[in-house]
Every structure is written in structure tokens, then in C-alpha cells.
Amino acid sequence: MTALLTFTVLVLVAIAIWQMTKIFELSQTKTERSEIANDSDNKNNGYLLFAFLIFIYGITIFSFAKYSKMLLPEAASEHGGDYDQLMWVSFAIIFFVQTITQALLHYFGYKYRGETGRKALFFADNDRLEFIWTIIPVIVLAGLILWGLYTWTNIMDVNEDDDPLIVELYAQQFNWTARYGGDDNVLGEANVRLIDIANANILGIDESDPNAEDDVIVKELHLPVGRKVNFKMRSQDVLHSAYMPHFRAQMNCVPGMITQFSFTPTVTTEEMRLNPDVVDKVKRTNVIRAQKGDDPWEFDYILLCNKICGKSHYNMQMKIIVETEEEFNAWMAEQKTFKESVMVDEAETEAEEQVASTDEEADVESEESASEE
Amino acid sequence: MSEVAHVSHDDHHDDHGHHHKETFITKYIFSQDHKMISKQYLITGLIMGFIGIAMSLLFRMQLAWPGESFGIFEAVLGKWAPDGVMDADIYLALVTIHGTLMVFFVLTQGLSGTFSNLLIPLQIGARDMASGFMNMISYWMFFISSVIMIISLFVEAGPAAAGWTIYPPLSALPMAQPGSGMGMTLWLVSMAIFIASSLLGSLNYIVTVINLRTKGMSMTRLPLTIWAFFVTAIIGVISFPVLLSAALLLIMDRSFGTSFFLSDIFIQGEVLHYQGGSPVLYEHLFWFLGHPEVYIVLLPALGITSEVMSTNARKPIFGYRAMVASILAIAFLSTIVWGHHMFVSGMNPFLGSVFTFTTLLIAIPSAVKAFNYITTLWKGNLQLNPAMLFSIGLVSTFITGGLTGIILGDSTLDINVHDTYFVVAHFHLVMGISALYGMFAGIYHWFPKMFHGRMMNKNLGYVHFWITAVCAYGVFFPMHFVGMAGVPRRYYENTAFPMFDELTNVQVLMTVFAIIAGLAQLIFVYNFISSIFYGKKGPVNPWGSNTLEWTTPREHIHGNWPGEIPHVYRWAYDYSKTYENGEYIIAGQDFVPQNVPLQENEEELNH
Numbered sequence: 001m002t003a004l005l006t007f008t009v010l011v012l013v014a015i016a017i018w019q020m021t022k023i024f025e026l027s028q029t030k031t032e033r034s035e036i037a038n039d040s041d042n043k044n045n046g047y048l049l050f051a052f053l054i055f056i057y058g059i060t061i062f063s064f065a066k067y068s069k070m071l072l073p074e075a076a077s078e079h080g081g082d083y084d085q086l087m088w089v090s091f092a093i094i095f096f097v098q099t100i101t102q103a104l105l106h107y108f109g110y111k112y113r114g115e116t117g118r119k120a121l122f123f124a125d126n127d128r129l130e131f132i133w134t135i136i137p138v139i140v141l142a143g144l145i146l147w148g149l150y151t152w153t154n155i156m157d158v159n160e161d162d163d164p165l166i167v168e169l170y171a172q173q174f175n176w177t178a179r180y181g182g183d184d185n186v187l188g189e190a191n192v193r194l195i196d197i198a199n200a201n202i203l204g205i206d207e208s209d210p211n212a213e214d215d216v217i218v219k220e221l222h223l224p225v226g227r228k229v230n231f232k233m234r235s236q237d238v239l240h241s242a243y244m245p246h247f248r249a250q251m252n253c254v255p256g257m258i259t260q261f262s263f264t265p266t267v268t269t270e271e272m273r274l275n276p277d278v279v280d281k282v283k284r285t286n287v288i289r290a291q292k293g294d295d296p297w298e299f300d301y302i303l304l305c306n307k308i309c310g311k312s313h314y315n316m317q318m319k320i321i322v323e324t325e326e327e328f329n330a331w332m333a334e335q336k337t338f339k340e341s342v343m344v345d346e347a348e349t350e351a352e353e354q355v356a357s358t359d360e361e362a363d364v365e366s367e368e369s370a371s372e373e
Numbered sequence: 374m375s376e377v378a379h380v381s382h383d384d385h386h387d388d389h390g391h392h393h394k395e396t397f398i399t400k401y402i403f404s405q406d407h408k409m410i411s412k413q414y415l416i417t418g419l420i421m422g423f424i425g426i427a428m429s430l431l432f433r434m435q436l437a438w439p440g441e442s443f444g445i446f447e448a449v450l451g452k453w454a455p456d457g458v459m460d461a462d463i464y465l466a467l468v469t470i471h472g473t474l475m476v477f478f479v480l481t482q483g484l485s486g487t488f489s490n491l492l493i494p495l496q497i498g499a500r501d502m503a504s505g506f507m508n509m510i511s512y513w514m515f516f517i518s519s520v521i522m523i524i525s526l527f528v529e530a531g532p533a534a535a536g537w538t539i540y541p542p543l544s545a546l547p548m549a550q551p552g553s554g555m556g557m558t559l560w561l562v563s564m565a566i567f568i569a570s571s572l573l574g575s576l577n578y579i580v581t582v583i584n585l586r587t588k589g590m591s592m593t594r595l596p597l598t599i600w601a602f603f604v605t606a607i608i609g610v611i612s613f614p615v616l617l618s619a620a621l622l623l624i625m626d627r628s629f630g631t632s633f634f635l636s637d638i639f640i641q642g643e644v645l646h647y648q649g650g651s652p653v654l655y656e657h658l659f660w661f662l663g664h665p666e667v668y669i670v671l672l673p674a675l676g677i678t679s680e681v682m683s684t685n686a687r688k689p690i691f692g693y694r695a696m697v698a699s700i701l702a703i704a705f706l707s708t709i710v711w712g713h714h715m716f717v718s719g720m721n722p723f724l725g726s727v728f729t730f731t732t733l734l735i736a737i738p739s740a741v742k743a744f745n746y747i748t749t750l751w752k753g754n755l756q757l758n759p760a761m762l763f764s765i766g767l768v769s770t771f772i773t774g775g776l777t778g779i780i781l782g783d784s785t786l787d788i789n790v791h792d793t794y795f796v797v798a799h800f801h802l803v804m805g806i807s808a809l810y811g812m813f814a815g816i817y818h819w820f821p822k823m824f825h826g827r828m829m830n831k832n833l834g835y836v837h838f839w840i841t842a843v844c845a846y847g848v849f850f851p852m853h854f855v856g857m858a859g860v861p862r863r864y865y866e867n868t869a870f871p872m873f874d875e876l877t878n879v880q881v882l883m884t885v886f887a888i889i890a891g892l893a894q895l896i897f898v899y900n901f902i903s904s905i906f907y908g909k910k911g912p913v914n915p916w917g918s919n920t921l922e923w924t925t926p927r928e929h930i931h932g933n934w935p936g937e938i939p940h941v942y943r944w945a946y947d948y949s950k951t952y953e954n955g956e957y958i959i960a961g962q963d964f965v966p967q968n969v970p971l972q973e974n975e976e977e978l979n980h
């Protein structure tokens with residue numbers, strides 16, 4: 001309703017402006033003024049075009065000077081180094097082209113601003129010139145394509161070489177869960193149809209799959225440094241995207257499908273916290289946070305959701321901790337396996353339910369009958 | 374002005390010459406005259422643009438000052454902004470509707486509809502569109518779809534909020550998001566009607582260009598505007614039906630329980646029955662339109678720029694044939710690059726390689742166009758009218774935005790910037806701002822043609838351009854850095870991540886520029902409206918232009934030319950053409966309109 005009201009107000013404002021134009025019109029003295037650019041318009045706007053070129057350079061320099069330090073720190077994964085290098089070279093190229101073309105465009109605008117009596121050059125075609133500026137982009141782009149595709153193929157080749165750690169990233173509105181294959185490093189089968197919230201089987205893991213027993217389900221992603229990790233992404237409801245910017249890694253999570261990404265972390269969280277860029281960033285950030293009255297921040301790698309997924313899309317995150325092999329093993333040893341946390345609980349609840357003999361779910365019944373036989 | 378340029382008026386009247394009895398309704402509402410329909414498109418498009426831009430200012434304020442209370446939020450958003458604090462759901466709805474309005478309603482139908490309708494018949498020398506009736510239907514379907522889209526803003530649970538790309542399952546499941554209920558239904562209905570409107574319009578443009586060219590107007594003599602509208606219409610006819618099928622399948626999934634795009638979903642505590650569909654299929658279908666769509670938006674703007682730039686530089690457009698060739702190349706390639714929006718969607722990485730290849734190919738004709746524009750300025754006699762400034766501005770933003778396309782088109786580099794603000798910066802510059810500039814250039818340039826010889830105030834035009842130009846870079850240049858810092862798009866606020874805290878300053882800067890830019894558009898609105906009623910009348914051919922539309926009288930008449938349709942003897946770009954002795958072809962005049970026969974001793978070019 002308020003929106004409708006505002007809409008009406010806007011219409012009224014428009015009418016008011018229109019009325020004002022009438023007044024404006026009446027108050028204008030009748031001078032002979034043409035609405036076509038004359039020499040002085042050309043001159044003024046020619047100078048402004050030149051000034052605008054300086055503005056473009058200015059905002060470029062300003063942005064680089066002020067914002068470069070806010071960008072992501074050096075890559076923390078093996079392929080991330082290649083990524084950063086390719087990015088750097090591509091940037092150098094487009095930056096070069098940008099500087100030159102903007103200069104020509106605005107300089108010509110300034111240089112050839114119109115003047116009465118000036119004659120423009122009738123210059124309609126020049127095959128040689130056109131050939132040159134077709135072939136140069138062809139060559140440069142061919143180079144970039146080849147390099148890019150080589151890197152892409154390497155990054156996207158998810159294979160089982162070098163004994164990768166297998167981790168499932170599970171997305172739902174609006175949080176992440178990670179599942180490790182456990183001692184056997186093999187994930188148990190899972191499907192959303194097997195989800196059993198009452199029994200804490202939140203990922204829909206197939207309880208009859210022996211591989212599932214030692215799976216470890218956690219809410220914080222721990223990764224050992226230097227070991228390849230193969231991620232298997234799943235989503236239970238809508239599209240999400242597992243975005244790990246510090247590792248130059250991203251893959252969508254698609255309901256009904258398992259998607260994959262693989263990378264090798266190379267810098268532990270501890271090491272990254274000592275990186276000078278990160279130290280500076282944390283310092284700057286904490287000054288801001290202190291002003292706002294927020295708690296101080298300590299750097300951590302983070303997993304963000306990067307595909308619009310609903311109301312709390314903006315706060316769908318999971319902490320990532322990269323640590324040494326020993327630390328990782330020690331942490332893993334503390335975690336409960338699927339069998340310990342869910343199957344056991346379930347047995348208990350089942351027993352309770354039987355005692356109470358209340359209404360039971362169909363799948364629980366069928367499981368019972370299976371065990372009775 | 375020379376007498377050769379005049380059309381003889383005492384020729385016999387042909388069948389279109391006599392006057393029909395017109396009522397207010399047939400003249401202004403259910404008009405079948407292309408010039409009136411063009412104005413209807415323009416006004417509707419501008420109103421939608423006004424709403425779309427206003428929405429963007431609201432969510433930009435939320436981004437700069439997250440969680441802050443604003444009276445304007447409460448006033449405009451009502452229950453969606455309790456105590457003046459914007460709700461997260463309505464944030465997404467605003468982003469979604471903003472994108473939809475700007476891409477489809479303003480820059481597709483608002484831009485193409487206006488200028489294809491105005492210029493195709495006038496520039497090719499036709500009395501009207503091939504089918505005036507179909508043209509009228511096309512506009513009214515556009516109008517109905519606009520109305521439905523606006524109505525969807527007022528539904529109880531809020532308008533569609535799944536992003537302008539409305540990926541399922543988010544857009545398919547009302548329990549995933551309130552906007553995916555009635556709001557999404559209306560969105561889909563509106564878009565289905567919109568697509569039908571666009572198809573009717575496009576078919577009409579194609580047929581008109583093919584069949585109704587005046588004598589002598591060969592394809593290679595067409596002004597580049599017409600080439601652009603013609604090819605745009607063809608891409609539209611090829612790709613919009615695919616979006617329609619995506620929309621229909623989505624409607625079926627939503628309402629009739631099919632599983633085209635849905636599978637294995639557990640939401641709000643229950644498993645849904647959907648099985649076997651794939652959201653990735655939807656992405657393919659959407660982007661099969663979506664990428665051509667960005668060129669549907671851009672090509673008309675480039676066409677307008679070619680015409681405006683050549684006229685105001687008093688020089689032929691450089692490399693006419695190369696320009697036509699690149700329009701065709703872009704059109705062809707644009708239908709085989711859609712996968713670059715899906716590098717990390719889970720599709721086979723090998724497909725990603727193919728799409729990287731085709732995507733970087735499309736950079737080549739784009740580069741050729743940019744270089745040709747720059748060369749057109751070289752050694753010109755530039756008349757820096759507002760339309761000319763907007764054209765130069767278009768080339769500038771097209772280059773800046775196009776270059777970052779090289780980063781995004783590289784599947785490797787896209788991994789880390791996909792769906793971040795880097796993408797938002799890229800497409801706003803290359804498509805949003807560039808096409809808007811094209812539209813403004815067209816409006817300033819052809820305003821006298823639309824409104825009976827009245828012209829827009831040039832000084833207000835200059836102020837409008839310069840503020841807009843500075844602010845456009847002010848908003849979108851720093852945005853690249855926000856994206857490279859890792860900030861995802863479509864986040865209601867960035868406060869949940871301390872690593873983004875220091876970027877809030879950048880957000881504030883961008884928002885301030887955006888608000889100033891928004892206010893500057895009011896100058897345009899004022900200029901536009903007051904010039905309709907009080908604009909100064911200029912000469913019949915104010916810009917000294919070669920194309921046929923300026924041979925028609927100022928007052929609109931049905932059938933465009935009172936007498937015979939002029940014949941065409943040359944291409945549209947004989948600006949500053951001289952004899953070998955250096956004298957202009959028509960003494961004292963630096964342009965030779967298309968309807969002037971070849972003069973004695975004049976060197977004939979290939980056109």
C-alpha cells in the first residue's frame with residue numbers, strides 16, 4: 001500500500017516538474033539560440049574530453065594505489081600460483097590496451113574538435129590498417145587461449161593420483177557441512193531421500209553402506225598442507241557455490257548431481273597469518289572494527305556461498321583451517337565417526353521408541369523387521 | 374541547403390498520400406504508425422528505466438550503509454523495511470527486478486523497439502513497417518508485460534527474487550524463498566508475453582528491411598543503424614524462443630509437478646518428489662538466450678553510435694564493410710559462447726575449453742569495431758553535440774568493459790571471479806552503460822525527428838552527459854577491485870565477513886557516485902519533457918545528415934513522405950567527400966545525402 005502511495009507521489013512530482021517547466025519557459029527571454037553545437041561548444045567539450053582522459057587515468061591510478069592492498073593475498077594452493085601469474089599477464093595486456101585506446105579516443109576528440117571552415121578528411125577504408133588491427137588481437141588472444149586452456153585442463157583434471165584426501169562439501173540453505181571418508185578415505189553412498197533429521201542423519205548417508213561407518217561429519221573444514229584434496233560437492237535444496245577465494249577455487253553445488261574440484265593447499269593458516277600483506281590487512285581491518293565496536297578479527301581461510309540461494313545467502317560460510325599433517329591427524333582422531341555419532345544414537349532412540357511403542361516411521365519399521373529375520 | 378537535396382513535392386500522390394480520418398484513439402493509443410509506436414516504446418521504456426534505476430539506488434544505499442535505517446526505505450518499501458531497515462528478501466527482489474527491467478524492458482524493447490520502429494522505415498525509404506497491425510500488437514504486448522511486471526511488485530509475498538537469471542530450484546520452489554511464489558509466477562507470465570512481443574517486433578523488422586527498401590537502397594548502402602537493427606532482430610528470433618521454452622518448462626515444474634530442472638531435493642524437512650531433472654539444463658537454455666541477449670542490447674547501441682559518430686565527425690564511418698562483417702561475426706559467434714557463464718556450473722570441463730575458445734574469438738570483431746570508431750574520429754571536424762559525446766562515451770566504456778571480458782572469458786581466470794563484483798563491473802560497463810549511452814545518443818540525435826522538429830536543450834544535454842560520464846566510471850571502476858577482493862554479488866550485506874570490512878569505504882564511494890548519477894538523470898527527464906512541448910524548432914536536417922529520414926517533413930504524416938519516396942544513389946556516408954580538386958561535391962556543403970544522384974566527375978566508390 002505504502003508503495004502504491006509512493007508511486008502516486010512520484011507521479012505527482014513528475015507533474016510538478018512539468019508545471020515548473022512551463023514557468024521556466026515563460027520566464028525565458030526570447031534570444032536566438034540554436035541547439036546545435038557551435039564553435040564554442042566544440043571547444044569547451046573538446047577540452048573536457050581531454051580532461052576526461054586525465055580523469056580516467058586518475059581514477060585508475062587512484063584505485064590501484066588505494067585498493068590494490070585490499071585484494072586477496074597470494075594464492076594458498078598449488079594451481080593458485082599459475083592462476084595468479086596468468087591473471088597478472090592478462091592484466092598487463094588489457095591495461096596496456098586500455099591506456100592506449102582511451103588516449104587515442106579522447107585525444108582525437110580533443111584534437112579534431114570542430115571549427116567553422118575546417119575540412120574533415122574523407123577516409124573510408126584502409127585494408128592494411130584493418131588487417132593489422134585484426135591480426136594483432138588474433139595473435140595475442142591465441143596466446144592467452146592456449147595458456148589458459150593448458151592451465152584449465154590441469155586444474156579441472158580431478159583424478160585419484162597422489163593419494164588425495166576425499167572431502168564432501170554439502171550445501172543447504174544456509175550452511176555448509178563437510179564429510180571426510182575416514183580411515184578408508186572412501187565416502188559412503190548418500191542421497192537426500194535417506195535424510196533422517198530425527199536421527200541426525202542430516203546428509204542422507206546410506207547406513208547400510210560399510211564405507212559410511214567411518215565417515216566423519218564436521219562443521220569446520222580442516223585440510224592438511226601439501227596433500228591434494230578432491231572435493232565432491234552436493235546440495236540438498238537449491239544451487240549454491242563453494243567459493244574458496246584464497247585457494248582460487250570455486251565449484252557450484254547442484255541438487256541431483258555431484259560436482260568436483262581439486263586443489264593442494266600450500267600455506268597453512270598459521271603461515272598465512274604471518275604473511276606481511278595479511279598482517280597489514282588484519283591491522284587495518286581491526287582499526288575499523290574497533291570503531292564499529294566489533295570484536296577484533298584473526299585471519300582465517302573461508303568458504304563462502306557464491307550462488308544466490310535465498311534470504312541468508314550473504315551469510316553462508318564455513319571456516320577452513322589448513323594445518324600440518326600431524327595437527328590434522330590429531331584433529332581427525334578427536335572426531336566422532338558416522339557410526340559412533342549417528343548409528344549408535346539411532347540404536348538408542350530406536351530402543352526407546354520401542355519401549356514407548358509410539359508411532360514409528362516406516363523406514364524404522366522396515367529396518368526392524370529386517371533385523372528380526 | 375542545396376536544392377539537389379530536395380524531394381520534388383509536385384509528383385503524383387500515390388495511394389498512401391491521402392489522409393485517413395484519425396481519432397484520438399487511433400492516433401495516440403492504438404496507432405499503427407511506426408513513428409507513434411516508436412514513441413510509445415520510448416516512453417514506456419523510460420518509465421521502466423526510472424523505476425529500475427530508483428531500485429538500484431535503494432540497494433546501493435543498503436550496500437554502503439548496511440543495516441542502517443532510512444526513512445526512504447520505509448516510505449518506499451513499507452512492510453519490507455521495518456523501522457526503515459531493509460529486509461534481506463526484498464534486497465534480493467530489488468536486485469532481481471532491477472536487472473530484469475534494465476536488461477529486458479529498457480535496453481531490449483525500450484532501445485530496439487524505439488529506434489528500430491522509428492528508423493527502419495525512415496532510413497530505408499518505406500512508408501511504414503511491413504505490418505503496422507502486428508507492430509501495434511507487439512507494442513501492446515510489451516505494455517501488458519510491463520504492467521504485469523509492475524503488478525508483481527505489489528504481491529503479498531514479494532516479487533521474484535531469484536536474480537534476473539532465475540535459476541531453479543530457487544526460482545521453482547516457493548518454500549525456498551517467498552519471492553518464488555506468486556511473484557515468480559507473474560514474472561514468468563510477464564516474460565512470456567514479453568518474448569512474444571519481441572518476436573512479433575523482430576519478424577516485422579526483418580521483413581521490412583528485406584522487402585521494403587526504396588529503389589537503389591541495396592544492402593551495402595544501408596546505414597549501419599539498419600544493419601544493426603536487422604541483425605539484432607535475427608538474433609532475437611533465433612534465441613528468444615529458447616528462453617520461452619525454458620520459461621515454459623519452469624512453469625511446468627512449478628505448477629504441474631514435472632521434473633525438467635529439479636531432482637533430489639530435501640527442503641523444509643521433507644523430500645520432494647522431483648527426480649531426474651537438472652538445473653544445469655536450465656542454465657544452458659537460459660544462457661543460450663542470455664548471451665545473445667547482451668548483444669541484442671548492445672548492437673543497436675553500436676549501430677546508433679556509428680551513425681551519430683559519422684554524422685558529427687563529418688567523415689564517413691571508417692571501414693563500413695568491416696563494420697558490417699563484424700556485426701555479422703558477432704551475431705554468429707554470440708550464439709555459441711553461452712557456456713562462458715557456466716564454467717564452474719558443474720558441466721564437463723572440456724565444454725568449458727570449447728567455450729573459452731569461442732568466447733575469445735568474439736573479442737576480435739569487438740576489437741575491430743572499437744578501432745574503427747577511433748579511426749572515424751581521426752582528422753574529423755567533430756561537432757560535439759550531446760549525441761556525439763554519448764557516442765564517444767560509449768566507445769570508452771565499451772573498451773573498458775570489453776577488456777575485462779578477456780579475463781572472464783578465460784575459463785581458468787573465471788574460476789575465482791565468477792559471480793563476484795568483477796562480473797558486475799564488467800557487464801555494467803560493457804553492456805549497461807554502453808547501451809544506455811547509445812540510447813541517449815539516439816534520443817538526443819533523433820529527438821527532432823520524433824517530436825516535429827523540436828530539439829532538446831544542448832546545455833542541459835552537456836551537463837547530463839558529463840555528470841553521467843564521471844559517475845559511471847566512479848561507480849564501476851572501483852567495483853572491479855571489490856570483485857577481485859573476493860566479494861560475491863547478490864549479498865545483502867558484507868558484514869558477515871571481516872575480510873570485507875575495509876571494502877565498505879569503497880562501497881560508500883560507489884554509492885555516492887550512483888546517487889549523483891541518478892539525480893543527473895532528472896536533468897534529462899526535465900529536458901526531455903520540456904523539449905517535447907517547448908523545444909526550439911531547428912532546421913529540417915539539423916545535423917547535416919545524409920540519411921533519408923531527414924528528407925521527410927517535420928510534421929508527421931502517415932506514409933512519411935508527402936510525395937514519392939526518394940530514390941537512393943549512394944551510401945549513407947558521403948561526408949566531406951570532394952572532387953579531385955578538393956572542392957566539396959555539393960558546393961558549400963560538406964555532405965551529400967543518399968538521394969542525390971552521382972555528380973559528373975564524381976569518383977564512384979564501391980557502394
Ligand code: HEM
Pocket residue numbers: 538667668670671713714732733735736739775776777778779781782783787790791792796799800803804805
Ligand atoms: C570482449 C568480449 C567479451 C567477453 C570475452 C565477455 C566475457 C564474459 C564472460 C566470460 C562472462 C561470465 C562471467 C561470469 O559470470 O563469471 C561475462 C558476463 C557478462 N557479460 Fe561479457 N564478455 C564480453 C563482452 C560483453 C558484451 C559486449 C556484453 C554486452 C553487450 C557483455 C555482457 C555480459 C553480461 C550481461 C554478463 C553477466 C551476466 C550475469 O551473470 O548476470 N559482455 N562476459
Ligand SMILES: [Cu+2]
Pocket residue numbers: 171172173174239240241305306307308309313316
Ligand atoms: Cu548458498
Ligand SMILES: [Cu+2]
Pocket residue numbers: 663664667710711713714
Ligand atoms: Cu556471455
